[in-house]
Amino acid sequence: MGRSPCCDKVGLKKGPWTPEEDQKLLAYIEEHGHGSWRALPAKAGLERCGKSCRLRWTNYLRPDIKRGKFSMQEEQTIIQLHALLGNRWSAIATHLPKRTDNEIKNYWNTHLKKRLDKMGIDPVTHKPKNDAILSNEGHSKSASNLSHMAQWESARLEAEARLVRESKLRTSHSSSPSLQHSLIGTSASSSSSSAPVLPSSTRYLDHAWNNGSSTSTVATRMSDLESPTSTLSENNVPPIMTSVIEFVGSSERGMVKEEGEREWNKGFQESTTHLGEYKDGMENSMPFTSSLHELTVTMATTWGSSTTSAHAHGHVSEDGFTNLLLNSNSDHRSLSSEGGGDSNNNCHGNSSDGGNGTGNELYEDNKIYWNNILNLMNCSSPSDSPMF
DNA sequence: AATTGCTGCAACCGCGGGAAC
DNA sequence: TGTTCCCGCGGTTGCAGCAAT
Structure with a gap:
């Protein structure tokens, strides 16, 4: 070319x-x-x-750029999204309105990466550094699943950003230059209305989600959003995944507050409480990203079991993804942490390596961590989101 | 006061994807 | 179908400002 x-x-x-x-x-x-x-x-x-x-x-x-110090919440957002998406700065930026991908990238490289490093967390994997040794085949398998999930989430975010851009483009074609100018910016840009303005396609997806309409419709739409780099094809995307992908993410963010370093550490500590607990309370300490593994395995588990029911009903229940996640997580806990390798789960046969005995703690830790991420990503979603 | 090293950030570079032809 | 153009992304570089010596 x-x-x-x-x-x-x-x-x-x-x-x-x-x-x-x-x-x-x-x-x-x-x-x-x-x-x-x-x-x-x-x-x-x-x-x-x-x-x-x-x-x-x-x-x-660009007039809608916010400059200056990142707030604690913004920092946590970046860290958590980075844990999920990696160096997808543009995708991360879609969740930090008024911040550019370049700024976020710079901030990560100059501040957050070092900070995590000092805390003993690998800024690339978001695992405690000394847990790298613990990785084994089971983790690799989970990591593979995680990779798929991350790919889909990335694809979803990118698609969302693309839809926003396209929407703006359409709008700009039918509006004055000055209005067009006001619309140039992040996905958080909105019209005079205070309500988040979603691209029509996004609203369509939300509609499908909220009304529990045919997942085949959603899946069809999702086929448009498929990541070109994904190793998953349209045909093997379970309906639940399309819903999950649709669920995660937002286009508008809430207020932020300025906090000091200590506050940051405190907040970060809260969202990663399980780190120390794992180390202190378990013979086989779980990696920080065990939550990621858990979720990923949960996805896989869900595809094989819970998904079936969701698929059968044509939509995901009103309990939403969190409950689905947590319920599945519970199931998974009983499978993986308390003796592992149970029947319906063909995705983590060697999951017994994930530690044992403190299932409830792990469950709570995972719950906290993923609720943080999910809340983070969902907090700016339309308020009528069925998820929370 | 001069020098050195470090940090933060704006800007550049190269690549890949998608649209247009 | 192949080629070209345009855009956006992520990685990297260069430099200004600051602190330490």
């Missing part, structure tokens, strides 16, 4: 932007919208490549 590097052109300026350039770019976009980035520099009288203009706009000049 031959493609000429846009910035190789002679005469194009690089490096820091001057206030004059900023002003030119700002003025042009406010009046005309950005349109084609490639064509913008010439029209705006800038000796920059379109790519540079786009970057400057999205990372700095």
Whole structure:
């Protein structure tokens, strides 16, 4: 695919932007919208490549950007989403309105990564560092499942972001440049209404979810959202997964509050309480991401059992994903932590490595941790979400 | 006061995906 | 169907500001 590097052109300026350039770019976009980035520099009288203009706009000049210190809640959001999504900064950014992916990425690299490192947590795997030794085949299997889940979640987030963009694009086509300008931004951008404005497609999915309408419809829609990199095909996506994927995520976030480092640590501690408890109270300490494993295995378990009923009914019950998760988790607990390898579960045959004896603690820990993540991702969802 | 090292952040680079032709 | 263009993403770099020596 031959493609000429846009910035190789002679005469194009690089490096820091001057206030004059900023002003030119700002003025042009406010009046005309950005349109084609490639064509913008010439029209705006800038000796920059379109790519540079786009970057400057999205990372700095955009009016809906919040700058300054990250709040404790934002930090936790980033950490938890990173645990789930990895370095999918754009996907993470969709849950942090007014923050750019670049800013989040920088903040992660310069602050959060180091902080986790100091706390003895591997910032890549989000596991306690000394737990790496404990990984075994069972974990690998779970990790594989986790990978699938993460892929789907990533795909969902990306699809959501895409839908938002498309929605904005459609809107911009039928609105004045100034209005278009006001709509450029993150998924949190909304119209004058205080209610979150979801792209039509997203609302459609919500409708399907809320009304328990045919999962085949949802699944059909989800096929549109399938990650190109996913190893799962449309055909082997269980209906529950489509619902889960639909459930997780949001497009609007709540208020944040500023907290100090100590508060951050406290809050973080709360959400990771199980870490120390595992170490103190178990012979075979569970990794921090055991929660992830648990959830993943739960997914697999659910696909094989609970899902069946959900599928049979054509929708997921009103109890929603959390209960489904926790119930399944309970089931799984009885299978994995208390002797493992029970009948209906063909997904974690060697799960007995996951520790034993403190099933309730683990259950609660997982509950806390995943509720944190799920709440986090859902807190900005439409208030009528059936999940919580 | 000068030098060195570190940190944080804006900007760049290269790649991949999707749309248009 | 293949090619080209455009856009967005994630990784990396370069530099300014600050602290330590």
